[in-house]
Amino acid sequence: MQTPATRFLDEHAVRYTEHVYSYVEHGGTAVSSESLGVPEHEVVKTLVMEDEERAPLIVLMHGDCKVSTKELARQAGRKRIAPCKPEVAQRHTGYHVGGTSPFGLRKALPIFVERSVLELPQIYINGGRRGFLVRITPAELARVLKPLPVSVALKE
Secondary structure (H helix, E strand, O other): OOOHHHHHHHHOOOOOEEEEOOOOOOOHHHHHHHHHOOOHHHEEEEEEEEEOOOOEEEEEEEOOEEEOHHHHHHHHOOOOEEEOOHHHHHHHHOOOOOOOOOOOOOOOOOEEEEHHHHHOOOEEEEEEEOOEEEEEOHHHHHHHHOOEEEOOEEEO
């Protein structure tokens, strides 16, 4: 399945496998992890947020966790961080909400990753379309995105 994300992965020689599931509106990572039979902790959400100056940024987080925006703001050296509205997120990334991938973004954005995501043996992350995840190693994610590790996870 060709998307801007898979084109980016191919251009950067990232090895990945494709995983398709039936997308459910507002179903989140619980639906994809159950459909694919993988732990929700290994499904990584791509969250588009903005700081006090409305500058966008991306946070990669375990599917079964939330982001402490207060802690993220502190660790990222910002005053405040909050989620973007869906239409704003789409404008920044080029992706529809539910199909947002950190790969092949419309423009380069700062990317933060929950530190413990990098310790997993493999992760499932959006491949640029609703109902489509790619499985890669966290080492490859770190190599091509160079995200800034943070510790901001809150258990759901």
